[in-house]
Amino acid sequence: MLKWALFFLVISIIAGLFGFGGISSAAAGMAKILFFIAIVLFVVFLVVALLAGRAITR
Template identity: 75%
Template sequence: MLKLAIFFLVISLIAGLFGFTGISAASAGLAKILFFIAIVLFVVFLLFALFVGKAVSGG
């Protein structure tokens, strides 16, 4: 997911460099959405691992 965000960020920068502002804005928007989804998934899985790890280890 994070790789896709970086990919769309690079596409946005290249499109902006060549003057395709519509494509640049759309790619930047997609990159931003994917980045925040990746951050949310990271936090959810981190909390899940912390709570399940404690339950399994008996702590």
């Protein structure tokens, strides 16, 4: 998912350099959304892994 966020970020930068403001802002928005989804998934899986680790050690 972070690959897609980076991809949309690069597309946004390139579109911005060529003057395509609408495409640039849309790609930046997609990159931002994908980045935050990746962060949320990371935190959820981190908490699940920590709780599963405690359950195994008990």
